[in-house]
Amino acid sequence: MTKQEIITAAAHIIQSEGYDMLTMSSLAQALDVRKASLYYHFDGKEKLIDAIYDHYERECLHLGFSVDFSKDVRTVFSTALAHWKSIFMAPSRSPFISLIQQRREIDERAWDDSNSFRLMIAGQCEAILDNLAASGRLRITSARLMSLMLSTTLYEGLVSQTIDVDAFVEEFIRTYEAS
Amino acid sequence: MTKQEIITAAAHIIQSEGYDMLTMSSLAQALDVRKASLYYHFDGKEKLIDAIYDHYERECLHLGFSVDFSKDVRTVFSTALAHWKSIFMAPSRSPFISLIQQRREIDERAWDDSNSFRLMIAGQCEAILDNLAASGRLRITSARLMSLMLSTTLYEGLVSQTIDVDAFVEEFIRTYEAS
Amino acid sequence: MTKQEIITAAAHIIQSEGYDMLTMSSLAQALDVRKASLYYHFDGKEKLIDAIYDHYERECLHLGFSVDFSKDVRTVFSTALAHWKSIFMAPSRSPFISLIQQRREIDERAWDDSNSFRLMIAGQCEAILDNLAASGRLRITSARLMSLMLSTTLYEGLVSQTIDVDAFVEEFIRTYEAS
Amino acid sequence: MTKQEIITAAAHIIQSEGYDMLTMSSLAQALDVRKASLYYHFDGKEKLIDAIYDHYERECLHLGFSVDFSKDVRTVFSTALAHWKSIFMAPSRSPFISLIQQRREIDERAWDDSNSFRLMIAGQCEAILDNLAASGRLRITSARLMSLMLSTTLYEGLVSQTIDVDAFVEEFIRTYEAS
DNA sequence: AATGAATGAGGTTTCATTCAT
DNA sequence: AATGAATGAAACCTCATTCAT
Numbered sequence: 029m030t031k032q033e034i035i036t037a038a039a040h041i042i043q044s045e046g047y048d049m050l051t052m053s054s055l056a057q058a059l060d061v062r063k064a065s066l067y068y069h070f071d072g073k074e075k076l077i078d079a080i081y082d083h084y085e086r087e088c089l090h091l092g093f094s095v096d097f098s099k100d101v102r103t104v105f106s107t108a109l110a111h112w113k114s115i116f117m118a119p120s121r122s123p124f125i126s127l128i129q130q131r132r133e134i135d136e137r138a139w140d141d142s143n144s145f146r147l148m149i150a151g152q153c154e155a156i157l158d159n160l161a162a163s164g165r166l167r168i169t170s171a172r173l174m175s176l177m178l179s180t181t182l183y184e185g186l187v188s189q190t191i192d193v194d195a196f197v198e199e200f201i202r203t204y205e206a207s
Numbered sequence: 208m209t210k211q212e213i214i215t216a217a218a219h220i221i222q223s224e225g226y227d228m229l230t231m232s233s234l235a236q237a238l239d240v241r242k243a244s245l246y247y248h249f250d251g252k253e254k255l256i257d258a259i260y261d262h263y264e265r266e267c268l269h270l271g272f273s274v275d276f277s278k279d280v281r282t283v284f285s286t287a288l289a290h291w292k293s294i295f296m297a298p299s300r301s302p303f304i305s306l307i308q309q310r311r312e313i314d315e316r317a318w319d320d321s322n323s324f325r326l327m328i329a330g331q332c333e334a335i336l337d338n339l340a341a342s343g344r345l346r347i348t349s350a351r352l353m354s355l356m357l358s359t360t361l362y363e364g365l366v367s368q369t370i371d372v373d374a375f376v377e378e379f380i381r382t383y384e385a386s
Numbered sequence: 387m388t389k390q391e392i393i394t395a396a397a398h399i400i401q402s403e404g405y406d407m408l409t410m411s412s413l414a415q416a417l418d419v420r421k422a423s424l425y426y427h428f429d430g431k432e433k434l435i436d437a438i439y440d441h442y443e444r445e446c447l448h449l450g451f452s453v454d455f456s457k458d459v460r461t462v463f464s465t466a467l468a469h470w471k472s473i474f475m476a477p478s479r480s481p482f483i484s485l486i487q488q489r490r491e492i493d494e495r496a497w498d499d500s501n502s503f504r505l506m507i508a509g510q511c512e513a514i515l516d517n518l519a520a521s522g523r524l525r526i527t528s529a530r531l532m533s534l535m536l537s538t539t540l541y542e543g544l545v546s547q548t549i550d551v552d553a554f555v556e557e558f559i560r561t562y563e564a565s
Numbered sequence: 566m567t568k569q570e571i572i573t574a575a576a577h578i579i580q581s582e583g584y585d586m587l588t589m590s591s592l593a594q595a596l597d598v599r600k601a602s603l604y605y606h607f608d609g610k611e612k613l614i615d616a617i618y619d620h621y622e623r624e625c626l627h628l629g630f631s632v633d634f635s636k637d638v639r640t641v642f643s644t645a646l647a648h649w650k651s652i653f654m655a656p657s658r659s660p661f662i663s664l665i666q667q668r669r670e671i672d673e674r675a676w677d678d679s680n681s682f683r684l685m686i687a688g689q690c691e692a693i694l695d696n697l698a699a700s701g702r703l704r705i706t707s708a709r710l711m712s713l714m715l716s717t718t719l720y721e722g723l724v725s726q727t728i729d730v731d732a733f734v735e736e737f738i739r740t741y742e743a744s
Numbered sequence: 745a746a747t748g749a750a751t752g753a754g755g756t757t758t759c760a761t762t763c764a765t
Numbered sequence: 766a767a768t769g770a771a772t773g774a775a776a777c778c779t780c781a782t783t784c785a786t
Binding site: 409410411421422430431558 | 755756
Binding site: 048143170178190191196198204 | 225295308309311313322348356357359360363366375382383384
């Protein structure tokens with residue numbers, strides 16, 4: 029059992045059963061070790077939680093991203109969308125998204141991470157809209173305003189899965205693409 | 208001490224300290240009664256939580272709303288915004304918003320309520336955009352798409368307070384108002 | 387079960403099994419209640435220990451004492467000795483003596499209490515020697531020096547029971563009594 | 566790391582933090598090794614404690630001592646006092662004194678060692694008083710009684726440091742020296 | 745000679761709950 | 766309507782110890 033495995037198992041419990049169902053007991057059971065063993069690897073629950081944040085922040089918040097704006101509108105968006113999905117929906121990262129959603133209102137750190145994600149998407153949306161509008165491929169009145177709305181909607185769709193982001197983006201393109 | 212007072216106190220703890228800090232002990236302390244007294248009013252914690260949902264759902268989800276579309280664009284929006292703010296930010300209701308935000312991923316009921324709010328705003332946004340676009344006062348390509356983005360952004364701004372909704376609406380109007 | 391009973395039971399465990407054998411479990415067992423019950427009466431082990439000190443300090447450190455110096459030397463000493471024995475050896479107080487002996491080197495409070503007892507005996511010894519020397523019934527060169535030695539020896543004899551205090555006092559009187 | 570170093574480190578923890586703060590963990594940390602390593606040297610905590618007693622008993626209880634009674638009173642006492650201080654206050658031995666003080670009421674062995682020290686001082690005091698009284702340099706009624714009080718007071722002063730032994734001895738000499 | 749990893753036992757504490765009063 | 770007293774379960778954590786390497 030490595031620190032890695034413990035962190036992953038803990039994150040999975042948080043995602044599947046909820047933050048307050050993560051106990052040292054449930055975690056030990058999930059890993060098929062005894063409770064005391066966990067304390068060999070982490071100096072208590074709080075440190076473990078910190079390590080979860082540390083791990084996933086390293087994993088998630090430094091993901092590079094580049095778009096080739098010379099490609100057509102649909103390609104630009106689908107590239108970006110694939111990137112975002114790989115962050116928010118990939119099985120290896122979604123436990124973290126679930127964590128910060130659950131704890132946003134309570135943990136400062138979850139709040140900060142949540143905002144980092146928002147700002148990341150917002151910035152990337154703005155870059156895309158700016159570029160595509162400037163090159164006349166998208167008809168958008170205010171790229172700034174639109175990128176706020178677009179990114180908020182995408183973020184919400186990606187994390188809560190109440191919005192079909194593929195359909196939404198498709199409709200967005202159809203609506204704002206320059207004839 | 209009435210059921211009402213208990214519910215209110217519980218909701219305040221959830222808002223100010225987080226859902227998992229609501230314990231029968233902390234609640235009793237907040238109300239300055241002994242723990243056992245709470246069991247006279249509620250048959251256990253689960254029933255109490257149910258009662259919190261019951262109470263606030265009655266409070267929040269049946270709030271009527273009517274807009275006089277003959278008024279000018281700015282008035283229509285500011286009326287709607289005032290209404291939404293009264294739901295999401297009024298001290299008497301914000302504890303519930305905090306609750307469903309915290310528990311959205313975990314409690315089915317919080318999830319449902321959260322979606323009800325979303326759908327409510329979405330529907331009202333769509334009605335407004337439809338009407339104002341139809342009467343030529345707003346230049347919007349697709350009222351349906353725009354109301355999804357607008358309502359999502361407003362919802363997010365109202366509950367997380369990371370977006371200045373007043374400034375956002377003002378900019379929205381400036382951008383899409385028909386000259 | 388009253389706070390009183392808990393304190394007494396705890397002190398008895400400390401005396402008979404040693405300070406570090408006092409656990410919430412052993413205490414609960416001694417009182418034939420469940421561990422959790424103890425927490426109804428005391429907010430944790432530390433507070434319980436504090437309460438033990440509080441209780442016995444109130445019991446022990448305010449014990450009045452008066453000697454009738456008109457009585458003969460032997461009577462004066464045996465009165466005083468009876469008084470000291472009632473403090474250090476009475477079943478109701480000896481657990482506390484045992485506690486402060488065990489913890490003198492570790493707890494500030496035990497150290498302070500231990501010194502209070504020493505000073506109490508020292509003061510009373512000095513008063514006795516002063517008086518009996520002044521009235522010519524005891525031949526003592528320096529009452530101050532002798533009361534330091536006498537009180538230290540008595541204290542040690544009373545708490546550790548390695549010295550037979552009765553025999554010691556008898557010999558002391560025989561040695562220093564004015565012919 | 567040698568057995569010696571472990572014993573010394575353990576004794577220092579006992580002295581500075583208290584007997585119950587000596588754990589295999591704290592000891593390993595103090596020595597900057599892993600817990601398991603300690604078990605290479607000692608078959609468990611109990612054996613380690615035994616070794617501590619063994620070591621310091623060998624160190625302390627066989628310390629030779631001789632006084633040249635032909636020297637003057639002050640020299641005799643200051644020689645003896647220097648000897649006792651070297652036992653009780655020397656940095657290399659004081660941890661053991663602290664240990665037996667802390668455990669006197671609990672460990673048989675600490676109790677025995679404590680008494681050995683007492684008896685040692687008592688014997689040496691009696692020898693000194695006997696000799697100096699016999700040679701007329703000290704005016705003492707009963708050397709036996711006085712040596713009990715003197716040794717008890719010295720012992721207490723040396724181990725608890727609540728009595729200034731130098732000043733005490735000086736006053737003792739001034740008081741009982743033959744004019 | 746040392747240690748990484750694990751563990752059973754037992755420690756302190758908190759939780760929701762009950763029940764007689 | 767309220768509460769004093771108690772409790773089983775389960776939380777977090779520490780302890781001494783073992784064992785393969």
